[in-house]
C-alpha cells in the first residue's frame with residue numbers, strides 16, 4: 237500500500253516520503269480500516285513518539301498522521317463493538333503506524349461510528365482538534381456557565397473548537413491570535429478578540445480559564461491574569477507558568493469514543509463548524525505536510541477520492 241513515512245527528523249520537509257509499505261494485519265482487539273481521509277498536525281514532527289517506540293527504541297520510517305475517517309475491512313482476534321463495512325473515525329496510538337496510508341490497524345476502543353451523512357474529510361478533521369478542545373475545557377478546565385475563557389489561537393484548528401464549545405456551554409470567550417485572525421475568531425463566536433502581537437494581555441482583567449496552544453511567554457503572561465481559583469490548561473508541553481492562586485494542567489489528548497459522538501453530533505446539527513484549511517490527495521500530499529510551513533486550519537489528506 238501507499239503510505240507517507242517519516243525518515244529523518246533533521247531533514248525537515250525532505251524527511252517525509254511517499255513509500256510502499258505492506259498492508260497491516262489486525263492484532264488482538266484491533267480493526268483494520270481502509271483510510272478515506274486523514275488529518276495531520278505539523279507538530280507531530282517534533283513528538284518523541286514519531287521517532288521512538290514505548291521502550292525508547294528508534295522507529296524507522298514510521299507512518300505519520302494519527303486522526304482519520306474510514307471503513308472497517310478486517311477484525312482482529314477478540315475484537316468486539318465494530319463490524320466489517322462500518323464507517324469509523326478517531327485518533328490512533330501515537331507510537332504505532334498512523335493514518336497517512338491506504339490502510340491502518342487501530343485499537344477498536346479508540347474509534348467511534350461516523351454517521352453516514354458526515355463526509356470522510358469532515359470526519360478526519362474532527363478527532364484531534366475536537367477532543368483536545370472538549371477534554372481541555374470540560375475534563376481538565378472544568379468550565380462552568382458564566383465563566384470567562386481566554387482562547388489562544390482562536391482562528392486555529394484547536395482554538396476554533398475551543399471558542400465554539402466554550403460559547404455553547406455559557407462561557408464568555410476572549411479569542412486571541414494575530415491581527416489577521418480577528419475576523420475568523422469572531423466568526424467562530426469569540427465575544428472579543430485580542431491581538432497578541434499588538435494588544436496587552438494585562439488589559440483584559442481577570443479570566444477563569446486560559447486555554448493555551450502557544451506556550452512560552454504568552455503562557456506565562458496568561459497565568460498572571462487568572463482569577464483566584466482559575467485554571468490554565470495547556471496542550472503545548474510541560475506548563476512553565478505557575479498561577480499564584482490557581483491550577484495549571486498540561487495534557488495530551490486521548491481518543492474517547494463517547495466524546496467523538498458528542499462532537500460529530502454538533503457538526504451534524506450545525507452547533508459546531510470544523511476548521512478545514514488545506515485538502516490534498518495522498519499522491520500530492522508531501523508539499524502540504526511540510527512541518528516548517530504554517531497553514532490556517534486543519535490539513536486533511538484525502539486518501540481515497
Ligand SMILES: NC(=O)c1ccc[n+]([C@@H]2O[C@H](COP(=O)([O-])OP(=O)(O)OC[C@H]3O[C@@H](n4cnc5c(N)ncnc54)[C@H](OP(=O)(O)O)[C@@H]3O)[C@@H](O)[C@H]2O)c1
Pocket residue numbers: 277279280364365368388389390391392393394395412413414417432433449450454470471472473487488489530531532533534
Ligand atoms: N497536547 C495535545 O494533545 C495537542 C493536541 C492538539 C494540538 N496540540 C498542539 O497545539 C498547538 C495548536 O494546534 P492547532 O492544530 O490548533 O494549530 P493551528 O491550527 O496552527 O492553530 C494555532 C493558532 O495559534 C496562532 N498562534 C500561534 N502562536 C502565536 C503567537 N505567538 N501569536 C499569535 N498567534 C499565534 C496561530 O497563528 P499562526 O498560524 O499565524 O502562527 C494559529 O492561528 C500545536 O502546537 C499542536 O501541536 C497539542
